Amino acid sequence: xxxxxxxxxxxxxxxxxxxxxxxxxxxxxxxxxxxxxxxxxxxxxxxxxxxxxxxxxxxxxxxxxxxxxxxxxxxxxxxxxxxxxxxxxxxxxxxxxxxxxxxxxxxxxxxxxxxxxxxxxxxxxxxxxxxxxxxxxxxxxxxxxxxxxxxxxxxxxxxxxxxxxxxxxxxxxxxxxxxxxxxxxxxxxxxxxxxxxxxxxxxxxxxxxxxxxxxxxxxxxxxxxxxxxxxxxxxxxxxxxxxxxxxxxxxxxxxxxxxxxxxxxxxxxxxxxxxxxxxxxxxxxxxxxxxxxxxxxxxxxxxxxxxxxxxxxxxxxxxxxxxxxxxxxxxxxxxxxxxxxxxxxxxxxxxxxxxxxxxxxxxxxxxxxxxxxxxxxxxxxxxxxxxxxxxxxxxxxxxxxxxxxxxxxxxxxxxxxxxxxxxxxxxxxxxxxxxxxxxxxxxxxxxxxxxxxxxxxxxxxxxxxxxxxxxxxxxxxxxxxxxxxxxxxxxxxxxxxxxxxxxxxxxxxxxxxxxxxxxxxxxxxxxxxxxxxxxxxxxxxxxxxxxxxxxxxxxxxxxxxxxxxxxxxxxxxxxxxxxxxxxxxxxxxxxxxxxxxxxxxxxxxxxxxxxxxxxxxxxxxxxxxxxxxxxxxxxxxxxxxxxxxxxxxxxxxxxxxxxxxxx
Amino acid sequence: xxxxxxxxxxxxxxxxxxxxxxxxxxxxxxxxxxxxxxxxxxxxxxxxxxxxxxxxxxxxxxxxxxxxxxxxxxxxxxxxxxxxxxxxxxxxxxxxxxxxxxxxxxxxxxxxxxxxxxxxxxxxxxxxxxxxxxxxxxxxxxxxxxxxxxxxxxxxxxxxxxxxxxxxxxxxxxxxxxxx
Numbered sequence: 001x002x003x004x005x006x007x008x009x010x011x012x013x014x015x016x017x018x019x020x021x022x023x024x025x026x027x028x029x030x031x032x033x034x035x036x037x038x039x040x041x042x043x044x045x046x047x048x049x050x051x052x053x054x055x056x057x058x059x060x061x062x063x064x065x066x067x068x069x070x071x072x073x074x075x076x077x078x079x080x081x082x083x084x085x086x087x088x089x090x091x092x093x094x095x096x097x098x099x100x101x102x103x104x105x106x107x108x109x110x111x112x113x114x115x116x117x118x119x120x121x122x123x124x125x126x127x128x129x130x131x132x133x134x135x136x137x138x139x140x141x142x143x144x145x146x147x148x149x150x151x152x153x154x155x156x157x158x159x160x161x162x163x164x165x166x167x168x169x170x171x172x173x174x175x176x177x178x179x180x181x182x183x184x185x186x187x188x189x190x191x192x193x194x195x196x197x198x199x200x201x202x203x204x205x206x207x208x209x210x211x212x213x214x215x216x217x218x219x220x221x222x223x224x225x226x227x228x229x230x231x232x233x234x235x236x237x238x239x240x241x242x243x244x245x246x247x248x249x250x251x252x253x254x255x256x257x258x259x260x261x262x263x264x265x266x267x268x269x270x271x272x273x274x275x276x277x278x279x280x281x282x283x284x285x286x287x288x289x290x291x292x293x294x295x296x297x298x299x300x301x302x303x304x305x306x307x308x309x310x311x312x313x314x315x316x317x318x319x320x321x322x323x324x325x326x327x328x329x330x331x332x333x334x335x336x337x338x339x340x341x342x343x344x345x346x347x348x349x350x351x352x353x354x355x356x357x358x359x360x361x362x363x364x365x366x367x368x369x370x371x372x373x374x375x376x377x378x379x380x381x382x383x384x385x386x387x388x389x390x391x392x393x394x395x396x397x398x399x400x401x402x403x404x405x406x407x408x409x410x411x412x413x414x415x416x417x418x419x420x421x422x423x424x425x426x427x428x429x430x431x432x433x434x435x436x437x438x439x440x441x442x443x444x445x446x447x448x449x450x451x452x453x454x455x456x457x458x459x460x461x462x463x464x465x466x467x468x469x470x471x472x473x474x475x476x477x478x479x480x481x482x483x484x485x486x487x488x489x490x491x492x493x494x495x496x497x498x499x500x501x502x503x504x505x506x507x508x509x510x511x512x513x514x515x516x517x518x519x520x521x522x523x524x525x526x527x528x529x530x531x532x533x534x535x536x537x538x539x540x541x542x543x544x545x546x547x548x549x550x551x552x553x554x555x556x557x558x559x560x561x562x563x564x565x566x567x568x569x570x571x572x573x574x575x576x577x578x579x580x581x582x583x584x585x586x587x588x589x590x591x592x593x594x595x596x597x598x599x600x601x602x603x604x605x606x607x608x609x610x611x612x613x614x615x616x617x618x619x620x621x622x623x624x625x626x627x628x629x630x631x632x633x634x635x636x637x638x639x640x641x642x643x644x645x646x647x648x649x650x651x652x653x654x655x656x657x658x659x660x661x662x663x
Numbered sequence: 664x665x666x667x668x669x670x671x672x673x674x675x676x677x678x679x680x681x682x683x684x685x686x687x688x689x690x691x692x693x694x695x696x697x698x699x700x701x702x703x704x705x706x707x708x709x710x711x712x713x714x715x716x717x718x719x720x721x722x723x724x725x726x727x728x729x730x731x732x733x734x735x736x737x738x739x740x741x742x743x744x745x746x747x748x749x750x751x752x753x754x755x756x757x758x759x760x761x762x763x764x765x766x767x768x769x770x771x772x773x774x775x776x777x778x779x780x781x782x783x784x785x786x787x788x789x790x791x792x793x794x795x796x797x798x799x800x801x802x803x804x805x806x807x808x809x810x811x812x813x814x815x816x817x818x819x820x821x822x823x824x825x826x827x828x829x830x831x832x833x834x835x836x837x838x839x840x841x842x843x
Contacts, residue, residue, distance in 0.1 A: 278672060285676075313684070320680050327673035334669040374686045387762065387788040519733075519770040600774070608774055610767075 006056030020130030124193035169229030177222030183215025188284030217631030224624030248290030270340030455509020493634025504623025758782030
């Protein structure tokens, strides 16, 4: 009975979304205040019923209700409770429910934090989101209902959650990634609302910016969590594999990064308007395309759920209507957008344009590389594969160019900057960065590598020019502390995020250049040297967990005869599914990670294992944390909240004027 | 004309959607390689054991070309079948060590046994791209003239061997018999 209640509230949420996707939009176009005002209560209703629905699914997992097919496929009585609850997103149906629930959450956030926006705009934003929400729920009800029952004979026990997913990373990575993904729907809805109302001005950009920043920050964390999880759980020691399902979030992230920069230009200078709108649509399309790729079985990989063309077709229809429709709307409305200002060849506008072009080209090449094998096959019936060499060959040079621009951008002024000023500011920075790039890897790791030099030099380039800018901005003030305090939060946000790029660069460069790994067969008492460390195998013991049995090896690590600690990797056999799984042991550190994955037991107690030394790998994710933190800080700038009443009134009169001319 | 440029995104999107729609109904595993009935692509690489290897080193009889990697768990499932084939010696097996590392590959062969006459080392996967490899494991049947005649994606176990390879090989042998 209870699962049916879940389905029932899903249907209710659908009905409310349909109302939300129609009434407020009609109200906004006819200037009907009562209908526009419906958007907030309807949004709250959608959120509540989606919340009830997902809670009931979690309840079905918690109570081992294996008559529900989705629960029977993804849980088991032996599964620990934290994985039972999170198994909600362990398969296609449930994770789509989570996705939709997240959308409901974002919608509620928009309806609560939009008091300073005119009601017609809020009504349009929520209306667009309501249409999306209705489409997602319809998709669930039609092709992938998480509440489907197994009748008449439910199984006695479930098939268990995929053993690779039974891990802390699984609890946090999917929700964070979805949250970031879905956040771009909000920015998309803002852009569509602006196109619909024909009011693409600085105010629209200012309203969008905090949302874009927050969605971008969460997506950054979501991708970083995925990378970190793949690193320690999947056990191959890599942090990025250009997997066909890793790429769509990256594509969205690249478009999103271009968007948050372009929004700044639109807000501050009133230019690049149509471009910004297009980026908002593209970022959202990236997120939808990501869903399409994961859910349709179009590309097979570790992430792909069961392949089903009907589902793929349904998502393709959603994609066609949402993206095709909005691009058509863009084509109709974009010519009406006028630039309000001019700028010179050397100016911040041009640098941000460069940033946008590089990011969009990067996103497009990742997109092509991901889809090309499929596209090629669709056209010619032949098969090819594209691997990391392609992606690295294109992506790395683009990112190097981007970082070169990145340091110059914040130093530039809007409208025009003199080249003499820039070369005065950056001359010493260039020399210092080159020197640091050569010296630091040599001093710290006593080795030379081009990759390490380039990345450290680029990181120094970012950080030194950032310090220079900070010194400039505070130079002529009476007190430095006061001057620092006076700088706006959005400035700090930007610089923290840029610093994050520097930190990440160091991580990527040094990890790629100076990692060691070795596969060995060790008997108890044997040891092996790797990159200044000695790994001693002390033997193995049997272990038993709640739903698995296995072996645990004990390896003590020392450096220069000083003990560092013990690593205890495990090899497990999950009982319900009979699948083996390896749990690596990591000794994580700020400057290096040591880790061991356990292979097979050979005769006489010897074990095969792979040992890794990964310097500076944590910096990759630390950089992502900096970036996300910067994004959130910038979104907290009081400029976004202090929308004066006067401005609101002006917007309202403009609106009524436009409505009159439109009718 | 200047207004037309704003239609470029929507037109390119629908072109893409069309391809995606077509792609939905494709199953990469069912499709033959583009190289079926074409000669092996030229290569000059090293083997996992370290010696140089090129097209002329391939066996001049019907042989299997098996794509494997030390990271590849399904390869362990098909390994006994390959070992049996190599012990029986009726049909040579050549390996392609795909997107792997030499030291890991050597260890893997030591640990699990080596069914291969030799393994072509394809560390960056470029030879795999030429071959149209979808992912390890994959097995190609190549005839005595170095022409690829059959391809199987994923695990080659005993039942696949009996049902797909044995008839394909019988057919090939019949053909060359007929020619002589």
